Amino acid sequence: MVWSASGSTIKDGAVLIGADGVIEAVGPDESLSHPEGALHRTFPGCVVMPGLINAHTHLELHDAKANPPEEDFAEWIRSVRHAKDRLSDERFVEAARRGVQDAWRWGITTVADTGTSGATVYALTELGGQGTYYHEAIGPDAALADATFAHVQRRVLELREVAGSGVRLGVSPHAPYTVSEPLYRRVVEFARAETVPLAGHLAESPAETAFVTQSQGPFADQWRSRSLAVPDPRRSAVAFAADLKLLGEDLLAIHVVQVDAEDIELMVDHDVAVAACLRSNRRHGHGDPPLQRLLDAGLRVGLGTDSLLSVESLDVLAEAKAAQELAGIEVDRALELVTIEAALALGIADRTGSLTPGRRGDVCVVDVSAGSDPSVGAVLSSEAQVVATILGGQFVFDANDARGL
Ligand SMILES: [Zn+2]
Numbered sequence: 001m002v003w004s005a006s007g008s009t010i011k012d013g014a015v016l017i018g019a020d021g022v023i024e025a026v027g028p029d030e031s032l033s034h035p036e037g038a039l040h041r042t043f044p045g046c047v048v049m050p051g052l053i054n055a056h057t058h059l060e061l062h063d064a065k066a067n068p069p070e071e072d073f074a075e076w077i078r079s080v081r082h083a084k085d086r087l088s089d090e091r092f093v094e095a096a097r098r099g100v101q102d103a104w105r106w107g108i109t110t111v112a113d114t115g116t117s118g119a120t121v122y123a124l125t126e127l128g129g130q131g132t133y134y135h136e137a138i139g140p141d142a143a144l145a146d147a148t149f150a151h152v153q154r155r156v157l158e159l160r161e162v163a164g165s166g167v168r169l170g171v172s173p174h175a176p177y178t179v180s181e182p183l184y185r186r187v188v189e190f191a192r193a194e195t196v197p198l199a200g201h202l203a204e205s206p207a208e209t210a211f212v213t214q215s216q217g218p219f220a221d222q223w224r225s226r227s228l229a230v231p232d233p234r235r236s237a238v239a240f241a242a243d244l245k246l247l248g249e250d251l252l253a254i255h256v257v258q259v260d261a262e263d264i265e266l267m268v269d270h271d272v273a274v275a276a277c278l279r280s281n282r283r284h285g286h287g288d289p290p291l292q293r294l295l296d297a298g299l300r301v302g303l304g305t306d307s308l309l310s311v312e313s314l315d316v317l318a319e320a321k322a323a324q325e326l327a328g329i330e331v332d333r334a335l336e337l338v339t340i341e342a343a344l345a346l347g348i349a350d351r352t353g354s355l356t357p358g359r360r361g362d363v364c365v366v367d368v369s370a371g372s373d374p375s376v377g378a379v380l381s382s383e384a385q386v387v388a389t390i391l392g393g394q395f396v397f398d399a400n401d402a403r404g405l
Pocket residue numbers: 056057058201254306307
């Protein structure tokens with residue numbers, strides 16, 4: 001059966017993808033033309049759905065070794081930085097390559113990735129993958145903001161030369177506890193001037209909230225121990241972001257756990273998109289984002305996994321399952337959060353996220369035959385399994401090949 005994310009489920013449905021990789025038609029198999037010479041594959045007992053979107057990854061960290069998530073989030077962030085310091089550019093690219101291929105095995109055809117090395121741009125380009133890569137700006141020292149920004153800008157321009165047609169470039173001031181206010185402002189101005197998308201970790205942990213709202217806590221201690229000026233207290237992390245002009249429809253706010261009604265209103269006013277990462281937040285003990293309220297407010301929400309340092313897999317269907325349970329939503333709605341809604345959040349719904357004529361032929365095939373009820377609802381059951389991933393009409397994962405058939 002076909003679940004298109006933009007209409008009803010089609011029993012005995014089919015998707016016709018042209019030689020150019022673009023969807024030509026979607027409908028009952030008997031109503032579609034079967035062009036001579038076209039590859040014809042059938043998937044009995046499966047749900048054929050749009051390729052999944054992972055709205056937050058750090059693929060350059062795909063095989064990095066750092067401490068497991070621990071109670072002290074500030075200390076964990078520091079351990080990640082130290083782990084990264086030990087890796088070469090080539091190791092980052094190797095990790096990102098494995099990350100892209102791993103994503104395909106989970107049915108993911110589009111990633112929204114953040115990193116400091118640019119490795120994901122090389123990996124996606126080389127492998128013919130697609131996604132948005134947000135190059136991160138990190139620098140808490142306001143005195144170095146200009147130099148850090150110049151470095152970020154130069155790197156983005158270099159990556160632009162390298163990036164293949166499936167790769168969109170953005171920028172990401174990392175988080176309030178790693179970026180000085182002048183650096184935030186420089187990156188935001190650059191993004192708006194160049195019309196490139198923005199992403200940023202925002203309102204993730206209680207430690208971040210203590211830093212932003214009270215200038216206290218483990219992050220503030222780290223800043224003070226380096227003689228860095230801690231920013232003046234703000235009402236919330238979202239209010240801080242608003243002050244810095246970060247909020248806008250071009251912003252993907254990552255996490256958004258520590259928010260109240262006023263913050264949600266601010267985000268609605270600026271049409272901010274959200275990448276919620278439920279399993280990561282739980283693993284770190286940050287709590288859950290108010291997902292139902294974010295959805296009820298009409299915000300565009302996609303789901304992301306975060307890196308393998310925070311979660312055990314890039315499985316976004318596990319995120320959809322967690323979202324379904326947390327927000328008490330239907331399976332269809334939860335699946336939208338990893339397809340069409342995630343595409344809207346990233347501003348790419350005209351290209352992918354649904355099985356619609358004119359969109360790219362990005363498809364994920366999930367075998368639901370093992371369960372007692374082989375329906376779309378079974379996609380989120382533990383027995384369901386991704387058996388094929390098709391990117392622009394090309395198989396990038398095929399369980400038949402993987403099994404050596
Ligand atoms: Zn992250």
